[in-house]
Amino acid sequence: MAKKRIAIIGTGVAGTSLVKFFVSDERFNENYEIDLYDGKKTMGRGYAYQHDDENLIVNLPAELMSLTSDQGDYIKWLESNKYEAESYTSRSLYGEYIHSTLMNFVHRHQNINTVESFVEDISFENDENIYTVYTDGAVSKYDAIFLTNGEMSYSDPYELKGEKNFIYNPYPIEDVLKNVKGRIGIIGSGLSAIDCFRYLLKNGHSKVTVLSRSGELPSVRGTYYDLSGEYFSIEHAMSDKNQDLIPLDRIVDLFRKELRAHGIQEELLTRKTDRPEIDLKFDLEHPDEVGKIQYLITSLEDTFKVLYKYLSRKDKTRFMEEYHELIQSNHSPMPPHGAKQILEWIDKGRLEFLDDMESVEVNDEFLVGFEDKNQEPFDVLINATGPVSDIRKDNTLLIKNLYNRMLVEPDEFGGLLIDKYHRVISPRYGTMHNFYTIGALTVGSDYLIKGVTMLSTETYHLVNHFLTRN
Numbered sequence: 382m383a384k385k386r387i388a389i390i391g392t393g394v395a396g397t398s399l400v401k402f403f404v405s406d407e408r409f410n411e412n413y414e415i416d417l418y419d420g421k422k423t424m425g426r427g428y429a430y431q432h433d434d435e436n437l438i439v440n441l442p443a444e445l446m447s448l449t450s451d452q453g454d455y456i457k458w459l460e461s462n463k464y465e466a467e468s469y470t471s472r473s474l475y476g477e478y479i480h481s482t483l484m485n486f487v488h489r490h491q492n493i494n495t496v497e498s499f500v501e502d503i504s505f506e507n508d509e510n511i512y513t514v515y516t517d518g519a520v521s522k523y524d525a526i527f528l529t530n531g532e533m534s535y536s537d538p539y540e541l542k543g544e545k546n547f548i549y550n551p552y553p554i555e556d557v558l559k560n561v562k563g564r565i566g567i568i569g570s571g572l573s574a575i576d577c578f579r580y581l582l583k584n585g586h587s588k589v590t591v592l593s594r595s596g597e598l599p600s601v602r603g604t605y606y607d608l609s610g611e612y613f614s615i616e617h618a619m620s621d622k623n624q625d626l627i628p629l630d631r632i633v634d635l636f637r638k639e640l641r642a643h644g645i646q647e648e649l650l651t652r653k654t655d656r657p658e659i660d661l662k663f664d665l666e667h668p669d670e671v672g673k674i675q676y677l678i679t680s681l682e683d684t685f686k687v688l689y690k691y692l693s694r695k696d697k698t699r700f701m702e703e704y705h706e707l708i709q710s711n712h713s714p715m716p717p718h719g720a721k722q723i724l725e726w727i728d729k730g731r732l733e734f735l736d737d738m739e740s741v742e743v744n745d746e747f748l749v750g751f752e753d754k755n756q757e758p759f760d761v762l763i764n765a766t767g768p769v770s771d772i773r774k775d776n777t778l779l780i781k782n783l784y785n786r787m788l789v790e791p792d793e794f795g796g797l798l799i800d801k802y803h804r805v806i807s808p809r810y811g812t813m814h815n816f817y818t819i820g821a822l823t824v825g826s827d828y829l830i831k832g833v834t835m836l837s838t839e840t841y842h843l844v845n846h847f848l849t850r851n
Contacts, residue, residue, distance in 0.1 A: 385413050385851055388514050388523045390500045390779075391530030392419040393427015394833055395820040397448060397483045398840040399527055400493065404486050408848045414492045416521065417483075418514070421497045425483035428531045430476030434555040436583050437576050439475050440599070440715050442468045446475060446833050448482050458482075469716045500530075502782040505807075510814055525815035525847060528805070532768040532821045533775040539568070539741040541762065547747070548763045554580045563760030566590045566749060570598055570657075570734070573765035575715065578732060579722075588731050590759070592749055596655045596736030597706075598723075601664035602714040603672025608680045613639035615687050622691065629696035632688055633704070639677070649674050650707045657734050658727050661720045668717075675711045682712070682829045683838075689828035690801070697794060712829060770795030770824050788813070792825030799826055802846050803839070815851070817843050 387403075389396050396417065403409050417424070423431050439446065443466065447454040458478050459466040487493050498516035503526060505512055512523045534550075541547040551557050554576055565581065567574050570593040578589045613635045621631045640647055649670060653660050664671045678685075685708070692700060726732035735757065740750040747759045772780050772791045783789045787809040790798040797818055798806045805813040819827070819839055830839055 383412075385525065386521075386523045387413060387415045387525045387527065388418060388500075388512070388521070389415060389527045389529060390418045390514075391427065391528070391820075392417050392423070392425050392483060392495075393429060393529065393531050393820075394448070394479065395529035395531075395836050395840055396427070396527070397425060397479050397486075398837045399529065399844060400483060400486050401448060401837075402841050402844040403848075404490055404493070406844060406848055411492055415494070416523075417487070417493065417495045418498060418500050418516070419495075420499055424495055424497060425480035426476035427479065428552070430472050430479055431553055432476065432555075433473050433553040434580050435471045435473060436579055437472045437554065438469050438716060438719060439472050440469075440572060440602075440713060441832065443470055444468075446470075446478075448479065448833065448837065469718070499779070501778050502786075503779070503788065504786065505788060505810065505813070505816075507810055512816065525851070526817070527843065528816070528818040528822060529820050530777075530779065530822070533770070533772065533780065534768060534777050535764055536766045536769045536774070537764065538766055541741060541743070541747075541764070544743055546761045548761065551577050551763050551765060558763070559584070561586075561761050561763070564590075564758065565761045565763065566592050566747065566757070566759040567763045567765050568592050568738070569765035569767065570596055570736075571765065571767055572599060572713070572715075573767055575599075575719070575723075577763050577765050578726075579719075582726055582731055588733065590733045590735060590757070592735050592738045592762075594736065594738055596657065596734050597653055597710070598657045598660060598715070600653075600671065600675070600710050600714040601661060601668075601717055601720040603664065603668040603670070603675055606673050606676040608643065608673070608677045610639055610677075610681050610684060611642055613681055613684055615684055618684075618688050618691070625691070626693050626696075627688060627691040629692055629700055632692075636681075639681070640674075643673060643677055645674050645677065646670070650711070653710065655736055658724060661724055664714075665717060665720055665724075671711075671714075675714055678708060678711050682832075682835060686828050686830060686835070690826070694793075701794065708829075713832075768821065772797060772822075792823075794825035796822045796824040796826065799823055803843050815847065817847065819843060 389399055443455050455478055456466050500514055500516055502515040503512055512526050514521050542549045558580055567577050570591055574591055581589050617635055618627050618632055621627055737752040739752050742748040747762050748756045750756050769775055772784055788807050789805055790808045792798045800806055800812050803817050803819050805816045805818055807813050
């Protein structure tokens with residue numbers, strides 16, 4: 382067997398999971414050689430878990446963050462390295478765990494190598510089925526590519542990039558935000574915004590304002606329930622499959638039936654008022670009701686993932702407009718202690734939320750406009766809107782080059798167009814043999830596949846498909 386050369390581009394959770402499944406498969410041997418590409422600071426950590434302030438917390442309990450088949454692996458790693466095995470750990474500490482796991486694989490296998498460089502471009506030689514990877518000053522050829530380079534570049538909805546005192550990307554927060562002064566506004570109210578104001582308020586700033594269109598924060602994690610679906614299932618939904626599509630209304634009906642079967646009021650899905658102090662207090666005061674709907678959705682994430690692929694374009698658009706935020710809010714909740722801290726800051730007047738944000742004017746300062754025509758001045762604006770999903774708006778050099786070469790095509794619902802095996806579909810070459818991708822770049826196809834468990838499951842299928850065909 383001729384040696385197969387493999388490039389894994391990006392070594393966060395998805396990239397490390399790929400390595401894990403390669404080395405644990407009995408078909409993997411010295412005839413395969415893997416090169417791992419990432420920057421020095423992000424190798425084995427990924428962008429999300431690089432070194433940063435210890436107050437930036439993972440929003441999942443440690444017992445749900447294992448990278449191996451042993452669900453207690455992360456807890457054991459914490460204990461063996463003399464860290465406190467608390468339920469919610471810092472993102473930086475979790476990055477140490479990923480790095481340790483990856484380096485353990487590298488040290489045990491001579492045919493796995495690290496390349497501390499970011500990939501700038503990839504070309505394809507169609508006649509030979511060979512991929513060429515370009516980094517700063519180096520060129521290497523491969524039989525297979527696994528693209529797992531994480532989130533795309535940050536969005537900039539008010540086109541402020543380049544303006545003085547506008548912070549386009551706040552990460553790593555410990556470096557980027559340590560010297561900001563004056564009246565500070567944070568654009569966005571998701572997990573990135575929480576990271577920003579949490580750091581600032583814990584490091585001497587007297588007040589921070591969160592600016593957004595909706596003012597909606599993630600929900601608060603409630604009581605744990607071990608639940609499983611009875612009615613909202615692939616089997617039940619498939620009974621209504623017609624021309625390989627399942628009507629959204631049928632899926633919604635099955636989900637409502639599942640809620641009733643577990644005694645969950647449907648109104649819990651739409652409980653948000655867009656008033657953070659009200660929403661957080663409600664979740665903290667009703668942990669059983671909130672926890673039940675959260676853990677039901679978590680237990681059904683595999684079903685959501687499959688059924689989403691059977692929606693028509695029209696139904697998929699409607700689902701994203703009407704239902705996605707309701708599901709997502711309960712799928713990625715924040716830790717209770719974090720919610721209590723936010724309420725304390727609100728009560729003390731240190732944290733303010735202003736919604737219905739509409740515009741930004743730039744003069745000697747930033748004037749933020751709202752739907753009621755009021756304006757508020759700020760000396761510094763921090764962008765915490767999160768990454769783009771449309772690859773055409775991404776300013777990452779690699780993605781720009783892949784799109785320009787017509788090696789990749791955007792999925793209209795986000796990320797790259799892929800087939801059911803996660804192989805890239807190119808407008809020039811069709812389905813790309815041995816070019817796989819997963820993670821943020823498959824957001825349009827992979828519903829809810831962001832957590833460690835789901836990414837681990839999907840990367841297993843990618844490795845199995847590759848090894849079966851090669």
